[in-house]
Amino acid sequence: MSCKKLLKASVLLTFLLLSLLSYSQDKVITGKVTDSKDGSGIAGVTVTPKGGTGGAQTGSDGSYRISVGPSVTILVFSSVGFVSQEINIDGKSSIDVSLAVNNTSLGEVVVIGYGTTRKKDLTGAIATVTSKDFQKGSITTPEQLIAGKVAGVSIISNGGQPGSGSTIRIRGGSSLNASNDPLIVIDGVPLDNGGISGGNNPLSFINPNDIESFTILKDASAAAIYGTRASNGVIIITTKKGKSDKLRVNFSSVNSVASVTNTVDVLNGDQVRSIVNSLGTSAQKAQLGTENTDWQDQIYQTALASDNNISLTGGIKGLPYRVSIGYLNQEGVLKTDHLEKVSLALVINKIFLDNHLKVDLNLKGAQQKYRFANQGAIGSAVNFDPTKPVYSGKARYGGYFEWLDPNPGNTFGHPWNRAGRNPVAMLEERHDNSDAQRSIGNLQLDYKLHFFPDLRANLNLGYDVSKGTGTIFISDSASLAYADSGVNDHYKQTKSNTILEFYLNYTKDIKSINSRLDVVAGYSYNNYLTTNYNYPSYNARGGKKPNTDPDFPYNKPENTLISYFGRLNYTYNDKYMLTATVRRDGSSRFAPQNRWGTFPSVALAWKINDEDFLKNSRTVSSLKLRLGYGVTGQQDGIGNYDYLSYYALSNASASYTFGNVYYQMFRPGGFYADRKWEETATTNIALDYGFLDNRITGSIDFYLKKTTDLLNSIPQPAGTNFAAYVLANVGSMENKGVEFSINTQPVRNKEVTWDVAFNATYNKNTITQLTIVPDDPNYIGFPSTNISGSQGFAFINAVGGSKNTFYLYHQIYDKNGKPIEGLFEDVNRDGIINENDKYKGKRANPNMFYGFSTSINYKKWSAGLVMRASFNNYIYNNIYSNNGRLNQVLNAYVLGNASVNYLETEFKGNTEQQLLSDYYLQNASFLKMDNLNVGYDFGQVFKNKASLRVNLSVQNVFVITEYTGLDPEISNGVDNNFYPRPRIIALGLNLDF
């Protein structure tokens, strides 16, 4: 830690010294850059002399001052989100410029890792989505803003819980057993992917209203600058900045109503009564009730949410700032689910020393208070006996109906441990409350050397701290933990991540050889420290449960990453571009001999449209060929200390006795000292195009990603290791694919603009090796993803196939097409149905997915929609398999309920093997309309003091699919008690004054 402090001090000292420096220049031009829309000044516009050296940026009010050499004749004004302009100096000493907002989705200046670049200079596969193209409506977690908007990026929400996260996959993900999550960088602070206890989705701490843009680095040539964390792509989030010295206030409020669109089809009380009366024993008939309770109706509710945000932008004494406050109060569609979130953001960006020192301060903080609903109620509501009432009419157990133990003994008349609990009681009687806070911030100093203005020094000091606490309380009178006298458990976790980065950037236009040079060299230090606190368990009466005292009060897992990086951008003749990057990463997660890795990349681009043969084309307005190759790494999902062989102490309840003394045991951990990161080599070939004055733009990318040193858990020769399986770098896998995107503006006139955007992705994943000995016939692959109701698995991950390939038995059907219970094809004809008769079938992941967005503006009206489609993704319907059988109704101890699939199959359910049948595998290709919205711009209201926009949106509008379950979009391919994604109708209003 002291090392880190020294570092900070020394770099600050550098800046102090630099600030003492003085300088002189020869020719000065001043002026102001304004927004063409409203005439307000734009801060942070880059002003560069074309063909000359140096440059300046506009201050908070949009004014700038630049010194240029006598040879310079043109000034270039550029800024993210605006169309760049080139202005002839013509001897003037004052030039005012008005910039128009860029109407294509990709701004001219793009944020990349460690700096920005001009869009036209891009060589890698980079996509940018800015706020105007975000999904609209009640969106409470950032990544949902860009769902369906970018080719090659799949964003699937994890369910309908308030604040729940999403599974984000860029180009299919490059790992099997480790992480497939991309690296996320917010305003220069790389986040660790883990959440915080009690906080659900870590990204939900960022207020979507504060976000200006997303940049997605998809290929290695773009992402390799992030080294060992880049294999799954990088998402750079940039938040909104201070803009001018005129105070502007934005108030937005989105109020929404959410409801489930569908529930699992189960039998009703009458159907259960008829089944029990015809097939049940007399004891079971005696258990029948008289109700027709729809338990799913009982656990879901119409949920209200209100999301209110206010932001102030302006400048105090020339200090531009943006402050925003958000307050979200959201109910879940599952009763008792509730989230209350307060978020705050402060941004200050100041330019000092005549545009030489740029200071950016970003502070973001949020507090989330959750009551987590007991999601076990979702499955319980499907399975609970519908002939029973919700309430017993008696006071005990909270008044809820429960199955009581009928057997004589000490637990007679208590909630029966052989029966499930009342789903409503599961929700109402469990109080799982958390309070989680997170703050992310950084101070970025960007200094352009006075005596050498081509050189820029950038220091970034950042932090990401969070704290989560919570309690789980169940009263001693509740049925849920009656035998334990209730529950009163406490948990706490803190995280403290720090980052220091320093880089130098040298930019030079060398006119004599028609070249432009942009070089970055830097250093980065990241430290991730978590503290997990351990507590004993208590019952609701305050009594400590025996043997629950933790051995250690806390555990502090930590890892550090130290990196050196460099990038060279070379442009020749404004037509040919070369980008080369290198990063050298050292990670504390690996043994000293494997600690350091080097990740290079190179990319070339050719602006074909600037060649003579296309220069004057009216059809082709831009055409760029890009070629890139690079190597990235992946170290998430690898334990912090796995390379050490260490000894873990057993729990008190796992002691061994010698004589009369209990000894807690020391167990050595598995040993694999040579473990290293996974490495992915990506080749990317792409064409960016623009036709008809760029009214049609887009790109097509072909990529091939080869991951080697894939971490696979492989068996150790017996007797050679403390663990029978260890995670070793043995496998390889490839993803190849095509991404296509097109953005058009079919109509563009004074009254109407119509934008259409479409993207398509094809990805094929193939596992190419998994064992030390290639193609080992003894190794069939490893299974994954448990099927509920059995001990079996849904998938096999095997060489030659793709990850998450279903591995099930061939169901045999009778002549009427009805599946025969327990009868499967004996694939190897050995007379027995066992593991060897499963076959490798369909895949859970789609090989093609599409996104479609369109918006139309007519006068003051606007309307838009977002649709997504996915093909060749399959789902195993675990609700059908686990609940579609008679013994779910005629349970051994109490009555239950079954899926309507039982009416089709009439399965008894006595064989667990039946659950591993391909009968339950269904094509889940779908077309979904995510969002449909209509807006009206009232323009100036309140005596021209404010402008008002309102927006009505519907999310989750419709789904077209053959899949019979609740939702065809299940990221892990096994549909089992999924928290339904609600349909949300939201009314938003936006007031600027």
Added chain:
Amino acid sequence: MKQNHFKLLIAAFVASTVMVGCTKDLDLTPTNDITADQVYSTSAGYKQSLAKIYGAMALTGNAGGAGSPDIPPQIISDEGNSDFLRMWWYLQCLSTDEAGWTYHNNTDPIGIHQMTWSSINQTVAGLYYRCFFQITLANDFIRQASDENLARRGISGASADSIRMYKAEARFLRAFQYANLMDLFANPPFVTEADAIGVGLPQQIKRADLFTYIENELKALETELMAPRTNEYGRADRAAAWALLARIYLNAQVYTGTAKFTEAITYCNKVITAGYTLHPNYRELMLADNHLNTDEFIFTIRYDGTRTQNWGGTTTLTHGPAGVPGSVSGTNGHWGCIRVTEHFVYLFDPSDIRGQFWTTGQNLIMTQLLDVQTDGYSSTKFRNLTRTGGQAPNRDPAGNWVDIDFPLFRLAEIYLIYAESVLRGGTGGSNATALSYLDQLSARGRTPAGSNAQLTLPYIISERGRELFWECFRRTDLVRFGQFTTSAYLWAWKGGIQGGTAVDSKYNIFPIPSTDLSANPNLRQNPGY
């Protein structure tokens, strides 16, 4: 200007020096887990590591109940099935007339009773890896307890002496598990403390060579272990090594082709003269307070309802038997898993109190093997109650985990080895003594009817069944008597049919798990698999 340049250069230099120095930050260590040198810095640390070697026989992992398994789910999917005794019992008892298993989920011991196991059977693989887990721990401990390591860590005097004793016990436990591997898998891979962790591919050892290794180890340990009955209860002593020698000598003809009955008698005599006596009441052998049975018990696996919790071991043997009410077994109820074939019941005459069968609601005949709990008698041999019928001393309030210790060696077995060895021609004993030992066992078992012992082989195989019911001997005994795979003795559902049928003789030993064949190219599969 020049001066400013200079300042800048200094600052840059300072900054870059600090950055390079910071690479030391990459050396991080865990907060609570510790390294070998920390564990083995004190004799207390050695004892806690020794506890793991012993505890690896009792527990499934480092967390009470389940949650931190020793054997990963890729080998055996349900941690509750992954302890030594449960899996050993499956292979030794469930494979015979002693028991059938109701369920056939992937977590259950599939095909063991029907003798249809293959090299991918979870239970077979589970026990193999469990034995090797304990061997690997023992090898590491033996290395850590070397004289060089003790000297390097500054441990001397009485501390060093007790660590040397622990080392001898680690060697005994290793020999015990090699003896089990020799019995079950015949030709396992072979590793000792000379093989480093994490490198190399072990060679396979021939069954006869492994016999010689175990024999030599145990003979060497005769002088190193504590004298009989002087060690802490729960730790092995010389008598345990003698008893194991007697056991492997009894089966030497199966393992090596050469009989060693004389040696078996020699080591039985050593145990017997060490002062053990039969515990007077047979029905007190498998109770919650059976740690008091030090008169007869030579070496046990220890269990404790609150401090040594897991779902296998004697917890399985107490809950498992179908139909036994919780009030009888001293638990929160039965699991409906285990029933006994009628052929095993026929070994007992009604006066034999060792036939602790639960018959209420159970049918004698095992008409159906799977999916029914009522076909076949059940058993109440293991009960989590004290001798006086009271609650277990370290009772688990939820009624799951039991206190019953499991004797790996007890005097009754030694008497039976003595008698059989004499009968099969071993020297150094006498027929009269042999018959007197059988009489003592029979008289205790047939209280108050009295002994009906005979010194014949058919009597001995049946008597071993009665006396050592569910104590993990039956398969080895039937193999030695040529009855395990042949039609010489059939029981319900042997070979997968109700009347029983002979099976391929390959089933006399188990296959090497395919997982290890995949990991270690030096291994050859056992014949027939």
